[in-house]
Amino acid sequence: MREIKEVKPEVKPFQDLAKWATKAPEGEKLISTAYGDKVTKDLKFVDNKPGVHKPDPILVADHVTRKFGGMTAVDVEHFEIERHGITALIGPNGAGKTTFFNLMTGFDTPNTGEWRFDGRDMAHMQPEKVARMGMVRTFQLTKVMSRLTVLDNMLLGAPVQPGEGMFRSLIPGLWKKQEQENVEKAEALLERFLLIKKKDDFAGSLSGGQRKLLEMARALMRDPKLVMLDEPMAGVNPALKQSLLDHIMSLREEGTTVLFVEHDINMVRHIADWVTVMAEGKIVAEGQPKSVMNDPAVIDAYLGAHANIDLGDDSVLDLKESEEH
Template sequence: MSESSTPRVVHADPVARRALVEGFEARPGGAKPDPILSVDNITRSFGGITAVDVEHLEVERGIITALIGPNGAGKSTFFNLITGFDKPTSAGKGAQWSFEGKSMGKTSPSRVAQAGMVRTFQLTKALNRMTVLDNMMLGATDQAGENLFKAWIKPLWSAQEREVEAKAKELLDRFKLLDKKDDYAGSLSGGQRKLLEMARALMTDPTMIMLDEPMAGVNPALTQSLLGHIQSLRDEGMTVLFVEHDMHMVRHISDWVVVMAEGKIVAEGTADVVMNDSAVIDAYLGAHHDADLGDDSLLTDETMAQLATEVKKQENANE
């Protein structure tokens, strides 16, 4: 369980949610009415190259925020910094970031997760030689069996283990992986591994989940499933921050978009706004400012046909 006790803010109504985000400041580092995450003066350099240089960023509670940008923009490095997997070059020089009002600047990844902010990785971290169920159960925190003394006394941890297993199975069922619970994680497809990692992240009951390219390497058959799961998390009151390259996916699922280029935040706004922002177009396409990042003609006919087929399947399944 996460340590956060702040009640979740649910923005399930699309009309009200749209009205909410249209009131945000559509500029880099713009203020939000109820930020769950605030970041100031974070930089990260590798040799003479600055990978991240974020002056200020606020992530609104209870909505889906997309973090986009070209390859090498610093998105994954930024994720690593605010979740404790890397340290900023600017540490001790004004760098600070807070989650739920609590400073996270010197917090380990495990403590960040316990505070209620969890993340997935661009490359999945499933333990291939363990079963899917065991991978899930590893995601639970503060298990009594982790204590050397309690591990020798079964009554002290067996009841909790049953609760953890029940929760793991419930999440696997939600993500359509329950029939794979006894399979080795290494036998899963790329898309199923993405689902497993997302499900495992929920074992701690987080208030915010950060997804690093959740659609990367996923075939169209599972893309719609992943999109649906992300939206359902938002509709249950969870804050979602995700990295994505595909602007069409971003337009389909995000409430707010933050754009990074060369380590800096260069734009913020709704998907429709940022797709027509000259700084965004320049970051993606150089000088080709006449191109529309949301133009479906930029997709191949084959990809469009696959997406149309999967959307139709999803619609039929929901009838």
């Protein structure tokens, strides 16, 4: 009797997903939009108001404040990030966005407050422990090791490195296999972020945009649950921006939650599932991108006197920039 074998669908390698996140190759379908569809459904009936509760939050912060002398940089009463969603944190310069990132990831200490990540208390935890828990961030000013190669920078982000111990390092058999797996994973990520040809170059030779890509790729070496990107588009060549957008969207379809700070309103409107707006350290608005762009508090924070004009109108932003100069 002839044996019938089960035919399994072809599984595309994760590094191909970035190319498919927003537009599938001709004649083919998107690999998956399951997480995106779930987040859209979950957030559909959530009220558009500051500090609103989400159906499935991965990060929850309460009463978080940070003061520098007499100035309050962060004063967040309640904040939640929906699991598997792409949340944009926007606001004018000096709103407290980066300081808030620093507090959540252990790079700064708040005056008051507590927060939980995936149900576990994260307050007063050291940055390296925060990363081990699965919450990884990038920086507004990139942090790369200039005198190490691009590949070596990537390997610094690998979570399992048994060869780092002094005694284990003397016995290659204990760490050689894991080291090779780390290298293969790093090279796959560099391929995904269009940096594979630079893998043997010193990181200091990269352009500002390439360093942004390297830092994001290195963050993914830990397979994080939540990635926090601080202005990922700043300094990136316009030719690479669409690629970076696709990378961010592909993270969601791999099951990763994304929180990013960005000033490019068009980018926010294009990829964000939810938008949170900060001004003067407080959360002044939250909601789906379209509703937030028409919120008077948001328009006033960005445009001041142009409070009766739609923030989504690109010409308004151009007008404001010309007035400032």
